[in-house]
Amino acid sequence: MTDSPSTLSPEHLEDLRLRTRNFIRSTVIPAEPHPGEALDAATRIRLQMAAKEAGIFAPHVSTRYGGQGLPIEHWSVIFQEAGYSLIGPSALNCMAPDEGNMHMLALIGTEEQKQRxxxxxxNGDTRSCFGMTEPHPGAGSDPAALLTTATKVDGGWSITGHKRFTSGALLADFCIVMTRTEAVGGSPAGATMLLVDLANPGVRVGKLIHTMDRAIDGGHPHVHFENCVVPDSAVLGEVGKGFTYAQVRLGPARLTHCMRWLGLARRSLDIALDRIERREIFGSPMKNLGLAQELIAQCVIDIETSDAIITKTALLLATDAKAGSALSSVAKxxxxxxxxxxxxxxVQLCGGDGVSDDLPLASYLNEVRPFRIYDGSNETHKWAISRRASARRAAAVAAGEPYLADVGDEF
Incomplete structure (x- = not known):
């Protein structure tokens, strides 16, 4: 999807970062809606046009398709700058779910699918969504529970199923739908991804799920597929390999969420630092009080540690997608x-103003809290992290590494 890393110099990356930083502060932040409100379509279009003129639009997309051509190992510094504003990623067209769908289309789509x-x-002319999550007992944190089916028909596929939490679907033009398929013509049974135009008469966008976050345009609605027929050319990748492709998408998508939200954490710390610089309490500037210093120090430690694990994961994704996807669970x-x-x-450092709409911090909390659930609950990721750790250690011992838990005969 991206251009060769060899075409990118450190100077070019730093120049792009600084231009993005300036754009967010000078153009995007003044256009931010009131805390808790969504970005309106006219403002989004205006900001995207301005981002194109500034030469910072779609940083993650290949230059062949109109982007800046950054390889994944260089996304973080730019995505963090974009994420300094809740609407920054939308302005730069690197917001979920579109960003993850662009990445996957570029990697596994046919040339016809890429053009369409x-x-x-x-280019920002269309919007997209990704149909994975289903009502219980369907797919959620466990994708193997997938219930939506695609049945082979003459010249194509008929999709029947019900998705929920289909982020962005209210404004989307098409959806990448995860379906369960039977073995067909030598292709294995399993999951298959299908590209579905939401104007298809077999698609119905249903009830909107009202959530505490507002940053993703198009909300999180239900989407119903009722004998929705699509042509064979709608298959993304190969039949039966949908779960494999899902990891192609989900590993980087988890990480880019981390990048964007880390930018917002940096914005939050700047707000708090500005606050304690000028506010006095008990006869001393807040910045000189030990309790305030402890809160600030812990913020810096969390930000820098997050930055480090994001950087490590992105480098690994660039060279070993499977290992990078595993580490992205840790990062997420x-x-x-x-x-x-x-x-x-x-919020605590800013006191009453921190929980009011006079500062945006309370709305930021509403935006970031769902990330512990979205893209797989943290508990599900911890389960997978633990299993991988146990399997790695068992394999190492089986290969000859010493077993370290022997304590000898103590009695």
């Missing part, structure tokens, strides 16, 4: 919890 879906999506758990801690401390 990726090019307008990367740590960063989602660290960002919540940072913003919560900043």
């Amino acid at each position: 879906y990726l090019v307008p999506l990367a 758990v740590y960063v989602s919890e660290a960002v919540c801690r940072v913003i919560d401390r900043c």
